[in-house]
Amino acid sequence: MSTETLAKKNIKIKVDEQILLKVLKLNDVSDSYVEWLNDFEVTKFTEQKYFTHTLENTKTFVSQKDESERDLLFGIFFNGTHIGNIKLGPINLEHMSSEVSYFIGEKKFWGRGIASKCVEAIVQFAVTELGLKKVNAGYYENNIGSAKVLQKCGFVVEGNRISQIIFENKRINHVLVGYVPN
Numbered sequence: 001m002s003t004e005t006l007a008k009k010n011i012k013i014k015v016d017e018q019i020l021l022k023v024l025k026l027n028d029v030s031d032s033y034v035e036w037l038n039d040f041e042v043t044k045f046t047e048q049k050y051f052t053h054t055l056e057n058t059k060t061f062v063s064q065k066d067e068s069e070r071d072l073l074f075g076i077f078f079n080g081t082h083i084g085n086i087k088l089g090p091i092n093l094e095h096m097s098s099e100v101s102y103f104i105g106e107k108k109f110w111g112r113g114i115a116s117k118c119v120e121a122i123v124q125f126a127v128t129e130l131g132l133k134k135v136n137a138g139y140y141e142n143n144i145g146s147a148k149v150l151q152k153c154g155f156v157v158e159g160n161r162i163s164q165i166i167f168e169n170k171r172i173n174h175v176l177v178g179y180v181p182n
């Protein structure tokens with residue numbers, strides 16, 4: 001694998017007949033993408049809710065990730081329409097491990113199994129194409145949807161960062177999960 005694969009950056013992962021993951025490029029940054037990032041319902045379980053997102057700073061983010069040799073930022077495309085993102089990164093080439101994170105921005109696509117399919121596909125890609133030996137993720141303990149997605153994809157709870165997060169004026173845990181291929 002490795003840096004060669006990461007340097008290519010035109011990677012596409014076919015998830016099924018309708019869903020394609022494609023490394024995001026500047027021209028994928030649209031008004032709707034920026035709107036998702038400013039939608040509290042979409043971001044309330046993520047740190048993105050603390051930022052104001054604009055076309056400009058979203059483009060900067062996408063081009064930084066595109067240039068990074070340690071990140072793969074994919075758009076989730078459903079029948080050709082961008083509906084969310086999934087990121088593998090930062091990728092730690094010393095330890096052959098990575099973080100994964102994701103969101104479905106178009107809310108009408110929630111609850112249709114799309115995040116589960118995309119996480120499963122990206123983990124397979126990480127293991128078989130990049131040779132990674134560990135994939136990590138984390139979620140606010142009350143993010144039931146994300147907990148289910150990760151559990152379905154074979155992630156196991158490795159620990160809790162106790163009282164790490166303030167959510168609606170209460171302190172809650174951040175759950176740490178990991179996937180180790182067989």
Ligand SMILES: CC(C)(COP(=O)(O)OP(=O)(O)OC[C@H]1O[C@@H](n2cnc3c(N)ncnc32)[C@H](O)[C@@H]1OP(=O)(O)O)[C@@H](O)C(=O)NCCC(=O)NCCS
Pocket residue numbers: 041042043045046102103104105109110111112113114115116117138139140143144145146148149152
């Ligand atoms: C969390 C999120 C990624 C789930 O995506 P999704 O495509 O709707 O998830 P799936 O359809 O694959 O659902 C997987 C399971 O979780 C359940 N689920 C999904 N959202 C749920 C919710 N809000 N509450 C309870 N269960 C939920 C589904 O019913 C399904 O359960 P099942 O396997 O028993 O049928 C999506 O709601 C989202 O993007 N939310 C905002 C951003 C976010 O929270 N990102 C993750 C940060 S860690």
